[in-house]
Amino acid sequence: MTEISKKTIPVLVSGALGKMGREVVNSVLNASDCELVAAIDINKKNNGENISQLLNLKSSEIFVSNDLEGTLCSISQNYRNQEINPVLVDFTHPDSVFENTRSAIAYGISPIIGTTGLSPSQINDLSIFAQKAEVGCAIIPNFSVGMVLLQQAASVAAKFYDNIELIEMHHNQKADSPSGTCIKTAEMIEEYPKQYNEGLVKETESLKGVRGGVRDSGLNIHSIRLPGLLAHQVVMMGSPGETYTIRHDTIDRKAYMPGVLQAIRKIGKFNSLIYGLEKLIF
Known part of the structure; x- marks a missing residue:
C-alpha cells in the first residue's frame, strides 16, 4: 500500500x-x-x-x-x-x-x-x-466505447426490423456463454417491445442448438469460441429486400x-x- x-x-x-x-x-x-x-x-x-x-x-x-x-x-x-x-x-x-x-x-x-x-x-x-x-x-459487460455505440445503434434500429439475430465471438478461454456484452445488447434491443423472428415455417433442427439460443423475445443468439479471437459481435437485421449489419471487433485489450x-x-x-x-x- x-x-x-x-x-x-x-x-x-x-x-x-x-x-x-x-x-x-x-x-x-x-x-x-x-x-x-x-x-x-x-x-x-x-x-x-x-x-x-x-x-x-x-x-x-x-x-x-x-x-x-x-x-x-x-x-x-x-x-x-x-x-x-x-x-x-x-x-x-x-x-x-x-x-x-x-x-x-x-x-x-x-x-x-x-x-x-x-x-x-x-x-x-x-x-x-x-x-x-x-x-x-x-x-460493465463491455468497456469499449465502440461497443456502446453499436448497442445504441442496434436499439434504435430495432424499431424498424422484426427479424434480428446476434452473433458473439470470443477466445476459447472465456468461461460463460453467451457473453454479458451480447446479453446487454439483446436487452437494449428488447427495450422496443415486440416479438422478434416470428417463423414463416415450422423449423426443425437435425443438430440440436444449430439455430442458437432463443430469448423470450424471439431474438436468436449464437456464441462462437475459437483461439485467435478476442472479442467480436455482429448484429444482423433483415427485412424484405435488405439486411442491415452492425459489427464491432476488439483487436487489443x-x-x-x-x-x-x-x-x-x-x-x-x-x-x-x-x-x-x-x-x-x-
Whole structure:
C-alpha cells in the first residue's frame, strides 16, 4: 500500500495477473488522477511479489496479495473518512465475481465489475445491497466505447426490423456463454417491445442448438469460441429486400482502458448500482 493521497482515486485491481488485469494495472499506474493501492490475484505462486516487477510495468511499491477480504478490510480502514472512496476493479471469474462484489460493497469500496456471468437475480441482489449501503457499483459487460455505440445503434434500429439475430465471438478461454456484452445488447434491443423472428415455417433442427439460443423475445443468439479471437459481435437485421449489419471487433485489450478509467473517475458520483458503460459516458 502507498501513502494516502487526497488528490488521487485509490484503486484496487482484482485479477491483477490476468490479461485484462495487467492492462488495468498499467493504465492505473500511468493515470495522473489514479493511485494503485492493491493488486489481488488467486495465483499463490506470485503472492508477495512486486506487481510492477512481475508485469514489467511502471515502478510501484504494490505487492500481489491472495487475500481479497483482508485487503478490502485494510484499504477500507486506511481510507476511512477520506474525501475520495477507494474503487475495486474486478476482472476475475464468474464463479467468484458475485461474492467479490458483495464484499467490496460491504467494506464501502466501490466495485467496478468487468467480469461477466452474473445472473439477473444476482444483479438485482447486488443492486438492492448497493442501494442500502449507499455505495456506487458499476457492472460493465463491455468497456469499449465502440461497443456502446453499436448497442445504441442496434436499439434504435430495432424499431424498424422484426427479424434480428446476434452473433458473439470470443477466445476459447472465456468461461460463460453467451457473453454479458451480447446479453446487454439483446436487452437494449428488447427495450422496443415486440416479438422478434416470428417463423414463416415450422423449423426443425437435425443438430440440436444449430439455430442458437432463443430469448423470450424471439431474438436468436449464437456464441462462437475459437483461439485467435478476442472479442467480436455482429448484429444482423433483415427485412424484405435488405439486411442491415452492425459489427464491432476488439483487436487489443487496450481498447477497454479508456472506458475503465472513465468508470473509475465517475463511480464516486453514484450511491447505487449502474449497469452498462453508457450510464457513465452519456
